[in-house]
Amino acid sequence: MRMPRGTWRQVATLVGLSLLVSILSGCAISGAYAPMSSVAPASDHAREINTLYRLVFYLAVIVFIGTMIASLWFTLGFRDNGRRQARQFHGNARLEVLWTIIPVVIVIVMAVPTFDRIFAIAEPPPSDAIKIEVIGHQFWFEFRYPDLGITTANEVHVPAGRAASFTLRSDDVIHSFWVPQLFGKVDLVPGHENHVWFTPDAAREEAYLGQCYELCGLSHANMRFRMFVDDTAKFDAWAKNEAAPRSPSAVAAGEAVFLRQACIGCHTVQGTTAAGKVGPNLTHFGARTTMGAGIMPPTADNLAKWIRNSADFKPGSLMPAQATATLNDQDLQALVAYLQSLK
Ligand code: HEC
Ligand SMILES: [Cu+2]
Known part of the structure; x- marks a missing residue:
């Protein structure tokens, strides 16, 4: 195969550029820039999924490189240069058998461990989950x-080293539940129950990030959550606090405002008469690290603006705006202090 110099230079440029693109667009494996990467598994099942992913990925790389080399070889080597006449023939039994068998073998190599692991992951969880x-x-x-008698929202805690078994439902449309570092993606479907379980490896200070993965309306992208993997002592302390009624040191003036506003129609604060079920349970809202389904820190400023009009942060939010006519600024400040005191 002989090619003029210019062609080689073009090929080299093309290969170089595509390498550059793939390297520049490549993702970090973990850390601050890739907190939602399934290739940095931190649980038993996430590791199994990642092992399968790698198997398929490396096979695909081999197939990709093989086909690319072959097609470059044929396109460049057998170009019509006006000097050769293509030989006309039909069928080559040996080649056809070969390129039927190779893909079949590749598919078997992928399918056997995949089915094996799918069934293993779908086994029921251990009884102490x-x-x-x-x-x-x-x-x-x-x-x-x-x-444990706990109802909370947007921040979920699980103990390290113990299986966590989730039952998934939806109250309205289809949503999807996934923490890429911990387990495989599962949908929340109205009128149907799904299940997923895994055992997280080790406790970690920083939360694992998750979000809704099924387009569910205007604020789909603002539907996030955090999963904390705690050591047993920390988890037990968290659970004990969450199961208790609201803190006795909750700001009394703010509670009075809360109880006479529309808030109680939608929110529950255990230990008070507020027992609404439309919005998140706020009993220990002040102990959360984020608000509005993980979109921002629960600062006084964010809270005040949220209560005035949550749709400023979340288009399509189902929490109605509160005008000054029904909630004056002083009462708003009292409410904010109250919510922050609900540790
Ligand atoms: C009609 C029902 C409704 C009323 C009334 C209502 N809320 Fe909400 N609230 C919601 C819903 C729904 C959400 C969740 C919004 C979202 O994140 O998409 C929410 C979210 C919140 C959050 C954030 C919770 C979290 O875990 O991030 C706070 C705080 C809150 N509401 C406070 C209030 C206060 C204070 C009032 C009264 C002034 C009030 N709400 C009135 C429905 C309501
Ligand atoms: Cu959703």
């Missing part, structure tokens, strides 16, 4: 621990 119910709402996640 902690049970958590997840309910999708536009645009937030509700978490309930039926055995």
Whole structure:
């Protein structure tokens, strides 16, 4: 195969450019820039999924390089240069058998471990697994621990080294639940229950990030959540606090405002008469690190603006705006202090 110099230079430029593109667009494996990467697994099942992913990926790389080399070889080597006449023939039994068998073998190599692992991951969880119910709402996640008497939202805690078993439902439309570092993606479907479980490796200060992965309305992109993997002592302390009624040191003046506003129609604060079920349970809102389904820190400023008009942060939010006519500025400040004191 002889090619003029210019062609080689073009080929080299093309290959160089495509390498550059793939390297520049390549993702970091973990850390601050890639907190939602499934190739940095931190649980048993996430690791199994990642092993399968790698198997398929490396096979695909081999196939890709092989086909690219072959097609470059044929396009460049057998170009019509006006000097050769293409030989006309039909069929080559040996080649056809070969290129049927090779893909079949590749598919078998991928399929056998994949089916094996799919069934292994779908096995029922161990009996000591902690049970958590997840309910999708536009645009937030509700978490309930039926055995611990906890109802909370948008921030879920699990103990390290113990299986966590999730039952998934939806209150309205289809949502999807996924923490890429911890387990495989599963949908929250109205009228249907899904299940997923895994055992997280080790406790970590920083939360694992998750979000809704099924377009569910205007604020789909603002429907996020955090999963904390705690050591047993920390988890037990968290659970004990969450199961208790609201803190006795909650700001009394703010509670009075809360209880006479529309808030109680939609929000529950255990230990008060507020028992609404439309929005997130606020009993321990002040202990959360984020608000509005993980979109921002619960600062006084964010809270005040949120209560005035949450749609400024979340288009399509189902929490109605509160005008000054129904909630004056002084009462708003009292409400904000109250919410922050709900540790
Ligand atoms: C009609 C029902 C409704 C009323 C009334 C209502 N809310 Fe909400 N609230 C919601 C919904 C729904 C959400 C979740 C919005 C989202 O994240 O998409 C929410 C979210 C919140 C959040 C954020 C919770 C979190 O975990 O991030 C706070 C705080 C809050 N509401 C406070 C209030 C206060 C204070 C009032 C009264 C002034 C009030 N709400 C009135 C429905 C309501
Ligand atoms: Cu959603």
